[in-house]
Amino acid sequence: MQGISINSHQLSQIIANIAKSFDIYGTISSNGKLTFAKTGKFSELIIPTPKTRIPFKKILWANHQAIDELPLNPKIKFAFVGIVNCDVLALDILLKEMSAYDFLPKREDILIISTECKPDDHCFCTAFGHNKITGFDLHIQKDQAGYSIYSGSKIGNKILKENGLNSRKLGSFLKDIKLDSIDKFNDKKLSEEINNRKDHELIWQGVANNCFGCGACTAVCPLCFCTRQDFSNKTDGTSKICLEWDSCFAKSFSEIQNHYDLRPENVDRLYNWYHHKFVRAYKDKKHFLCTGCGRCIKACPAHLNQHNILEAIETNKEVRHE
Amino acid sequence: MNKKLDLKYKEYSIIRREEIAPGINLIRLEGRMDFNPGQFVQVALDHIGEATFAICSDPHEKSYFELCIRGCGNTSDGLNKLLIEDKVKIRGPYGNGWPVKQLWYKDVVLLAGGMGLVPLRPLIFEMIRNRINFDKIYLFAGFRTADHILFEDELKSWQKKLTKVTVAAEQATSKFWGQKGLITEALETTKIDPKKTVALMCGPEIMCPFCNNVLLQKKLKEDQIYISYERRMECGIGVCQHCSVGKYLVCKDGPVFRLDQIKDEVGK
DSSP: OEEEEEOHHHHHHHHHHHHHHEEEEEEEEETTEEEEEEOOOGGGOOSSBOOOSSOTHHHHSOTTEEGGGOSOOOSSEEEEEEEOHHHHHHHHHHHHHTTTBSSSOOGGGEEEEEEOBOOOTTOOGGGGTOOSOOSOSEEEEEETTEEEEEEOSHHHHHHHHHTTOOSOOEEEEOOOOOOTTOOOOOHHHHHHHHHOGGGGHHHHHHHHHHOOOOOHHHHHOTTOOOEEEEEEEOTTSOEEEEEEEOOTTSTTTTEEGGGEESSOSHHHHHHHHHHIIIIIHHHHHSOOSOOOOOHHHHHOTTOOOHHHHHHHHHHTOOOOOO | OOOOBOOOOEEEEEEEEEEEETTEEEEEEESOOOOOTTOEEEEEETTTEEEEEEBOSOTTOSSEEEEEEEOOSHHHHHHHTOOTTOEEEEEEEESOOOOGGGGTTSEEEEEEEGGGHHHHHHHHHHHHHTGGGOSOEEEEEEEEEGGGOSSHHHHHHHHHHSSEEEEEEEEOOTTOOSEESOHHHHHHTSOOOTTSEEEEEESOTTHHHHHHHHHHHTTOOGGGEEEEOOOOOSSSSSSSOTTEETTEEHHHHOSEEEHHHHTTTTTO
16 A cells, blocks of 8 residues: 655644544654543544553553543544554454443544564564454655645545645555564464463473463453452542453452352463463454564563463474573 | 443342351342343442342332342442441343243253252242243252351242252251252152253352262253353453453353353363
8 A cells, every 4th residue: 555645743633633633642752651541633643653561541441541431432422543454453342342242432433553663582473363454544654855744544544635635746665563483373283272271381381480470461451351349438538449450460350258269270361361362262253363563572570472472372382482 | 233232330229138058149220120030130339349140020020129148248348337228339131041942842850969059049930920831940048057047038939840959069957948958869769850941050150960869860852951051250241351261251152051052161
């Protein structure tokens, strides 16, 4: 796909026009840290875009969300600007997972303006075959002359038209994502191998022995949406039931009455994480709850590499350490 | 189009409260709850928390429903302290419940361990109401001690209405009218027809494999055995993943599962 060449002034104008009818969220630098937050200025957006530690889920599936404020029905629609391909895919999967519930806006109510990504050492999206940039309404890619902008939907076309980008000055072609030394998984085989826990018990045990069970991976994962009900008690005596982010690595996650724990060992909890992402979700909706964004690898204090673990399970070899 | 699942609560008032065993209260709530036997509700107590309870009253009762609360956590302890006219927030009912229609014209073996009798109670009411639809009905209810027997008067009255009611207690006093020991012992000595029997069980996790062994020895097939699972439920609608058993979620796909469907998933 060939884009339309635009300069930074035109891009700034497009963003400003979008900001008139949408609440814009994007990857910005705040106090020296990258964060996915509300913004309205083109100058704050970073392209090519590095990944923020916590993804878009903090907006759509917020921690401490009051139940009585659901469904999330913002007066002004969301525009996610500066969201990279793996997160666009993750957003789509999250909306599919939540499609049976009336909690989140529909995909057509969210404008997605993805940006060219800046892969780091932890990325492994191509292992799931996500080499092509997809799922966007508009996509922005940096090139020598400035930027190229691509439309992927009717609303994308409409925005380009409204911004006078009909007389096309053709820009560069849409780049594919290329990651060195990442082989594609066989999705079906991977799911089956993970489902056969007994066949890989030594690998799971080995990983669990090194895992701290801290739940950092679940906090940063765009597709970890486990919650627990909690009360937010206020000093005025009122109380609200909130959805708190929970981690399936937490010791109490599967505990029932009298402290009887159905997943007493770390290996049981760790296996459940992989089982949910690669077996339960795959059987249910034919997708994995992982897009290979690599946030879990970056966040892991025990330096566990989830990509290498998946590779070891798929091929039944020892986990690579690098 | 299916109704979208939500987390909306409704408030109910307590109209009756009775301690039926040490630390176990039967609370009656005013209002209609349209449910199938074996379904459960999520009960929230302001400032404290939320917990899961099986509804244990007659499903045909239109003016009230009942919950049996054993104090063993913050919410259940809090609920046990509530008095008449106090209000609680409830959402549900959730889950699939017992496969009532698949029991029609069959012999039914009901196996309850302790609080496991609670989700079976609505089914027993239902079966007594439509007794003609069922052939033989055997109830085996086991308790830790004779003091912990739940719904004792009803168990006695069910002896006349069901084919056989066996109440067993591991520790029994001389006044105990049931059988000392475990329900598996009573089950072993009971003659059942494997061709037309369906077994339903609910009880502590440890009880089920022992009961399954006896039933399988009696030539029942795995697809004739149903188990109601107890798992940690937070949302009750299949979002939070706390209650997963392998590929299933107990809140959404259960809590009642057929043994052949669930046996390979337990432990995953």
